[in-house]
Amino acid sequence: MGVRNLGLLWILGWLYIAPLSAHSFQGTGTRDSTAERIKEYGADAGFNFSISNTSPNWTGGANNNINVSGFIRAKYNLTRAKTSWDNNLNLNVGSIASRRIDNFGNRYWSNKKSLDNLFIDSKFGHSFRNIDLLTSYGGFNLQTQLLPGYTYSQDPLGRDVSRLTSSFMSVGQIQMAVGLELKPFTNYFLRLGYFTSKQSYVLNQNLYALRNTDQIARVSKGEYIDNQLGVQVQMGYEFSFGPNQQYKSKINYLGFAPFVSPEPTLDSRIDFGLSAEISKHIQANYTLISIYDQDLFPKGESAWMNSWVLGIGYIHQW
Numbered sequence: 032m033g034v035r036n037l038g039l040l041w042i043l044g045w046l047y048i049a050p051l052s053a054h055s056f057q058g059t060g061t062r063d064s065t066a067e068r069i070k071e072y073g074a075d076a077g078f079n080f081s082i083s084n085t086s087p088n089w090t091g092g093a094n095n096n097i098n099v100s101g102f103i104r105a106k107y108n109l110t111r112a113k114t115s116w117d118n119n120l121n122l123n124v125g126s127i128a129s130r131r132i133d134n135f136g137n138r139y140w141s142n143k144k145s146l147d148n149l150f151i152d153s154k155f156g157h158s159f160r161n162i163d164l165l166t167s168y169g170g171f172n173l174q175t176q177l178l179p180g181y182t183y184s185q186d187p188l189g190r191d192v193s194r195l196t197s198s199f200m201s202v203g204q205i206q207m208a209v210g211l212e213l214k215p216f217t218n219y220f221l222r223l224g225y226f227t228s229k230q231s232y233v234l235n236q237n238l239y240a241l242r243n244t245d246q247i248a249r250v251s252k253g254e255y256i257d258n259q260l261g262v263q264v265q266m267g268y269e270f271s272f273g274p275n276q277q278y279k280s281k282i283n284y285l286g287f288a289p290f291v292s293p294e295p296t297l298d299s300r301i302d303f304g305l306s307a308e309i310s311k312h313i314q315a316n317y318t319l320i321s322i323y324d325q326d327l328f329p330k331g332e333s334a335w336m337n338s339w340v341l342g343i344g345y346i347h348q349w
Contacts, residue, residue: 181196
């Protein structure tokens with residue numbers, strides 16, 4: 032058995048075992064519910080802000096920075112008898128402004144995007160008779176960025192020059208799956224999509240000329256979309272712990288293995304969040320988004336992408 036297959040088995044085993052080892056399970060509150068209908072919904076939004084400054088003669092070398100990031104998380108879940116509809120939205124956007132000096136000693140501001148990701152997940156399910164923990168489902172999820180993305184080089188003056196490399200739904204991805212969901216606890220689920228369609232999008236056709244290529248993420252120039260069929264695995268788990276349950280953690284895993292591929296692969300996305308409540312509206316938080324997709328990179332290059340934010344900021348909940 033190859034290393035890739037062992038890794039896949041380890042991930043699947045961990046998805047089953049991880050929730051069974053936890054001791055703290057926190058359900059979510061319900062609102063506007065009746066005996067026939069359970070409705071759960073809510074949202075929170077917040078931002079982190081940091082500023083750093085060094086004197087010009089700082090021997091270690093540093094830049095003056097202003098870093099701002101924001102997030103929105105929302106959910107809406109509806110259950111009627113054995114039928115359920117679950118929806119989640121996660122949006123993270125951040126920017127960093129750095130005070131720099133060009134080749135002639137003139138100061139200027141360099142503004143760059145530090146974080147930009149939109150993830151939407153929706154699932155419609157129906158429980159089996161006499162097996163409430165097991166559900167057949169149809170699922171949809173979308174992931175993309177909202178704002179243009181750039182790479183940077185320097186001009187003869189020593190100032191940043193940007194080149195567009197990505198934009199909204201370029202590259203974007205949609206997965207639609209049909210399969211089974213296991214939900215042994217209110218805060219944990221495991222989904223196996225036995226028949227899944229993965230669609231990759233490049234709506235901005237100008238990127239092909241800017242990148243000097245005829246194919247991006249398997250999408251050929253002029254075609255806008257590429258389709259793959261395969262198997263999907265998805266896991267979600269959240270819990271609270273500590274004094275007064277002030278620490279909260281949430282993890283979501285999404286994987287896709289195509290039926291047909293030149294070599295075994297498991298496209299993966301991991302979302303991890305950890306927060307500590309300092310006061311009602313002040314919170315320390317850590318957010319990680321980690322993505323593995325070989326289609327996004329030339330062969331031979333590392334296909335792992337990681338983006339994380341650690342900060343203290345304001346949060347408001349509804």
